[in-house]
Amino acid sequence: MDEIVWAKEREEMVTLIRQRGVRTPAVLAALTRVPRHQFVPPEYQTYAYGDHPLPIGYGQTISQPYIVALMTEALHLQPGARVLEIGTGSGYQAAILAEMGMDVYSVEKIPELHAQAQRVLERLGYRVHLRLGDGYAGWEDYAPYDGIIVTAAPVEVPPALVAQLALNGYLVIPVGPRSSYQTLWQIRKTTEGLEYRDLGGVAFVPLVPVLGGSG
Ligand code: SAH
Numbered sequence: 001m002d003e004i005v006w007a008k009e010r011e012e013m014v015t016l017i018r019q020r021g022v023r024t025p026a027v028l029a030a031l032t033r034v035p036r037h038q039f040v041p042p043e044y045q046t047y048a049y050g051d052h053p054l055p056i057g058y059g060q061t062i063s064q065p066y067i068v069a070l071m072t073e074a075l076h077l078q079p080g081a082r083v084l085e086i087g088t089g090s091g092y093q094a095a096i097l098a099e100m101g102m103d104v105y106s107v108e109k110i111p112e113l114h115a116q117a118q119r120v121l122e123r124l125g126y127r128v129h130l131r132l133g134d135g136y137a138g139w140e141d142y143a144p145y146d147g148i149i150v151t152a153a154p155v156e157v158p159p160a161l162v163a164q165l166a167l168n169g170y171l172v173i174p175v176g177p178r179s180s181y182q183t184l185w186q187i188r189k190t191t192e193g194l195e196y197r198d199l200g201g202v203a204f205v206p207l208v209p210v211l212g213g214s215g
Pocket of ligand 1: 060061062063086087088089090091092093094107108109110113133134135136151152205206207208209210
C-alpha cells in the first residue's frame with residue numbers, strides 16, 4: 001500500500017477516536033501523523049489502523065489506538081514537557097509523545113523489543129531516550145517527570161513512579177489483577193497528596209518485575 005492509502009486509513013482511525021470522546025487537538029494531530037503500520041510486524045500491517053491492539057511478539061501487544069489517545073490526553077502535557085513511559089513495546093506510544101514535542105524517556109524490559117523500537121524510532125527520526133531495564137524502578141536519573149505513562153499493568157502502583165512524578169504532574173496507569181480487567185487511573189500529585197480519577201476498565205499485559213534486579 002502506498003502512503004496516501006495509509007494516511008487515509010489514519011484519518012479514519014482518528015475520526016473514530018474523536019467520536020469516542022478524545023478531543024485534544026495535539027493528541028489527534030499526533031495520531032494523524034505517526035505511521036502506526038511501521039510499528040507492527042509485517043503480517044499485521046494491513047490491520048494497523050483498526051481500533052484494536054495487535055501482537056508485537058514476545059507475548060506483548062501494541063495498545064489499541066483509542067487507549068493510546070485516552071492515556072496521552074490524560075497526561076495533560078505541554079510541549080517540551082519531560083515524560084516517562086514504562087513499557088516501550090513497539091515504540092508507538094513513545095513516537096506519539098515525541099511527535100507532540102515532548103522530551104520522552106521510555107523503559108522496556110525485553111531486549112529484542114527495546115532494540116526493535118530503537119531501530120524504528122531512529123528510522124522515522126524520533127529522538128527519544130530508551131532504556132533496557134525494570135520499569136518498576138522508573139528511571140531515576142532524569143526525574144522528576146511532568147508526566148508518567150505506564151503501558152503494562154501492575155497489581156499495585158509502583159512507589160518509585162509516584163516518587164519520580166513532579167508536583168502537579170499526572171501518572172496514567174492501569175492497575176489490577178493479572179489475566180483480568182484492570183482500572184485505568186489518572187493520578188495527580190498535589191501538595192495535599194494524590195488525587196485519583198478512574199478512567200474506566202482496560203485490559204493490559206501485566207507489568208512483570210525483572211527477576212534479580214531493579215534494572
Ligand atoms: N507502549 C507500547 C505497548 C507496550 S505493551 C507500545 O506503544 O507499543 C507493554 C510492554 O511493557 C511490553 O513490551 C512489556 O515487555 C513491557 N514490560 C512489562 N513488564 C515490564 C517491566 N517490569 N519493565 C519494563 N517494561 C515492562
